[in-house]
Amino acid sequence: MLKDITLGQFFPGRSLLHRTDARIKIILLAVFLVFVLCAKSAAAFTFVAVCTAVLVIISAIPLKTIIKSLKPLMFVLIFTAVINLFFANGEDILLQWKFIKIYREGIENAIKMVVRLTCLVTGTSVLLTYTTSPLDLTDGIERLLTPLKHIGVPVHDFAMMMSIALRFIPTLIEETDKIISAQKARGADFESGNLFSRAKALIPILVPLFVSAYRRAFELAEAMECRCYRSGVGKTRMKVIKTRPADYIFLGISVVCCVGIFFLNQVVIPF
Amino acid sequence: MAFIQTEKLTYNYEGNLVPAVKEVSLSFEKGSYTAIIGHNGSGKSTLAKLLCGIFTPTGGKVFIDGMDSSDEEKQENIREKCGMVFQNPDNQIVSSVVEEDVAFAPENLGVEPKEIRKRVDDALAAVGMTEYAHHSAYKLSGGQKQRVAIAGILAMNPDCIVFDEATAMLDPAGRREISAAMNELNKRGITVITVTHHMNEAAMADRIVVMNKGEVAMDGTPREVFARVDELRSLSLAVPQVTELLYDLGLPEALHASEAADIIQKEIEKKCH
Ligand SMILES: Nc1ncnc2c1ncn2[C@@H]1O[C@H](COP(=O)(O)OP(=O)(O)OP(=O)(O)O)[C@@H](O)[C@H]1O
Numbered sequence A: 001m002l003k004d005i006t007l008g009q010f011f012p013g014r015s016l017l018h019r020t021d022a023r024i025k026i027i028l029l030a031v032f033l034v035f036v037l038c039a040k041s042a043a044a045f046t047f048v049a050v051c052t053a054v055l056v057i058i059s060a061i062p063l064k065t066i067i068k069s070l071k072p073l074m075f076v077l078i079f080t081a082v083i084n085l086f087f088a089n090g091e092d093i094l095l096q097w098k099f100i101k102i103y104r105e106g107i108e109n110a111i112k113m114v115v116r117l118t119c120l121v122t123g124t125s126v127l128l129t130y131t132t133s134p135l136d137l138t139d140g141i142e143r144l145l146t147p148l149k150h151i152g153v154p155v156h157d158f159a160m161m162m163s164i165a166l167r168f169i170p171t172l173i174e175e176t177d178k179i180i181s182a183q184k185a186r187g188a189d190f191e192s193g194n195l196f197s198r199a200k201a202l203i204p205i206l207v208p209l210f211v212s213a214y215r216r217a218f219e220l221a222e223a224m225e226c227r228c229y230r231s232g233v234g235k236t237r238m239k240v241i242k243t244r245p246a247d248y249i250f251l252g253i254s255v256v257c258c259v260g261i262f263f264l265n266q267v268v269i270p271f
Numbered sequence B: 001m002a003f004i005q006t007e008k009l010t011y012n013y014e015g016n017l018v019p020a021v022k023e024v025s026l027s028f029e030k031g032s033y034t035a036i037i038g039h040n041g042s043g044k045s046t047l048a049k050l051l052c053g054i055f056t057p058t059g060g061k062v063f064i065d066g067m068d069s070s071d072e073e074k075q076e077n078i079r080e081k082c083g084m085v086f087q088n089p090d091n092q093i094v095s096s097v098v099e100e101d102v103a104f105a106p107e108n109l110g111v112e113p114k115e116i117r118k119r120v121d122d123a124l125a126a127v128g129m130t131e132y133a134h135h136s137a138y139k140l141s142g143g144q145k146q147r148v149a150i151a152g153i154l155a156m157n158p159d160c161i162v163f164d165e166a167t168a169m170l171d172p173a174g175r176r177e178i179s180a181a182m183n184e185l186n187k188r189g190i191t192v193i194t195v196t197h198h199m200n201e202a203a204m205a206d207r208i209v210v211m212n213k214g215e216v217a218m219d220g221t222p223r224e225v226f227a228r229v230d231e232l233r234s235l236s237l238a239v240p241q242v243t244e245l246l247y248d249l250g251l252p253e254a255l256h257a258s259e260a261a262d263i264i265q266k267e268i269e270k271k272c273h
């Protein structure tokens, strides 16, 4: 069940997105997120969806993987859609049955919310985590934040922490699965009861998980020290990152696309 | 002076009444292959960490290639000379991609990019993982992960590798892979020290050190050590099954199945005549 979570996983490959400088991808992601959140009109949403689809295509990540990554989100998606559908107020009543009224605006909002969430998650995964190896990501973040070093922010440590967190997501998910099975075998019940008793049932999962994560962290620190880790002092890289002209072209096109959303927000296409 | 030399080495964890390692004086020659055995809590892991400078002794001294491990300034050099492979492969892999993980140590050391590339390729070839260079590390089998961990240490070009129960979490096939890798490394001139609970693995070493309550209880070749079956039993340790079988039959000791087969055959022939 938990195995379906592909968040933070990296899929090695040679696509254009894989080869793009991590720094550019991070900037792009920030821009992308802002514009997805800014989209208002139907035209803008269509455009966002198309952009996301294009990203998926050039990342060469199989569609199956993308759909699988959305599965855990299904509940949230359906929930927001339903809320928007039934609780929105508007002028155009499309359907009325007893006290349930469905407005045209409700349907519109529901669709927009679903598109927005889907694009947010897919965009983040495809742009960054799926196509950027954790070490590249660390390096990208570190280089972007380099100016902060001057005011004493431990930029390298922060970036390293983040990449290790990503690296351990699959390991910890696997572990959680094992703990759940072990507790079920001892008769634990996670599926019945009210919300409160269900939350309480999570304690026997979380406690061993924390204990084990702590032990892992300790061992990893020792192993890293053994491999001469010293917070990035005098560190070199095996793969020298060079920003190629293609990177800038890619950045340019994407920024133009994002700015396009601003204008598309003004366009009103009647449904 | 031997490659690694300890003098009355003592280590006491903070708050513990008895030291985990007590006045241990041992020396390990360059290129040697040593197994350390002992029951749970006998101080093997603590000793292993002292031998490669992760812990600094609370008493006595460790010299690694002539450098005192208590000397703060030498610590970096010692780490580079003497690597360590741990029990759980998951907890020593830093990056999700195999070759990036192997590159971690030389990157930290500030090695030139071209040289890193070469070291990574060599290290992966040495453990037979070249074809997995671009794979995700967490999808590999336990034995493969552990081989990646070994490659990660090899990329530092160390003179010595200490294995702390590196085969404990592996299935028999994975165990064979790692034992073979250890043998191979030793043939290349790397000093190998391995902590293990598997007597068959210990029998492959040139020398066995038996630990008990933080002290060295026995030290000798596998043949010498495994001949003392009663003593080992009193330390709640086993000997390899073939050795035990022949011992209980009252026959001369043997370390390997083929050797045992010869002895038994001779014995049968003798009885028949
Ligand atoms: N972090 C620690 N803090 C306090 N005491 C410790 C710590 N680690 C080990 N010890 C104690 O030191 C002693 C030796 O432990 P050590 O881990 O070296 O044994 P070991 O021979 O490796 O055992 P095992 O076969 O179980 O791995 C034990 O009595 C243990 O309780």
Ligand SMILES: [Mg+2]
Pocket: B044, B045, B046, B164, B165
């Ligand atoms: Mg141990």
